[in-house]
Amino acid sequence: MDAIDRNIIRLLRLDGRMSNSALAAAVGLSPSACLRRVNLLEQSGVIRGYTAIIAGPEEEGVVAVVRITLERQTEEYLNRFETAVRRHPEIQECFLMTGDSDYILRATASSTADYERIHKEILTRLPGVVRIHSSIAMRSVLRPGRRTKAHAAGG
Known part of the structure; x- marks a missing residue:
């Protein structure tokens, strides 16, 4: 390349x-x-596909970046957690991490009250979770699909 x-x-x-x-x-x-x-x-697989970026709740609602720590980092615990995360459309992204947290998630909600529901009904019930640390985004500065022509030109 x-x-x-x-x-x-x-x-x-x-x-x-x-x-x-x-x-x-x-x-x-x-x-x-x-x-x-x-x-x-x-x-060659460098370009794996094309996608449309759809406006969703994060356009008007709450975006939470959530750090998750699991009880153990065994293959069984990781697999159970990842399988459970895939069942919840409120969780848009999930990354297995190095460092202090085992996973970082991006979750969206219509309001802080709705995020509280997600926290209580979904995040706390994910298998193997021992610690949840949530940060609420104030606004999006840069995100796929939000670049302008000035970004493309480098300015």
Whole structure:
């Protein structure tokens, strides 16, 4: 992968629906050469797919970043926890971590009262959890799908 491939990936991250001709012009290639590179990036698995970023409760509600510590870090405990997390659409993201917390989650709620419900009815009942530390986001500064053309240009 060279600088042109990295530039293609950067631009597609900002706008996955960018036309091939616009992408080619932005990276300085002919449309056919650009399409060949995109196809190779897809076939090699570097580009695994494209997605739509949908407005959800976090647009108007509460976003909580939640650090979870488990009782144990055995394969059984990790698997049980991860299986349970996948059952709850209120939890948008879940990362297995190094450091002080075993997992970091991103959960969304319509209000702080709704987040309290999620905390009581979902997070405290996840298997193996011994500690929950929640932080409520005040506002989003940077998030996928919220970049402007100024970001794409580097300004």
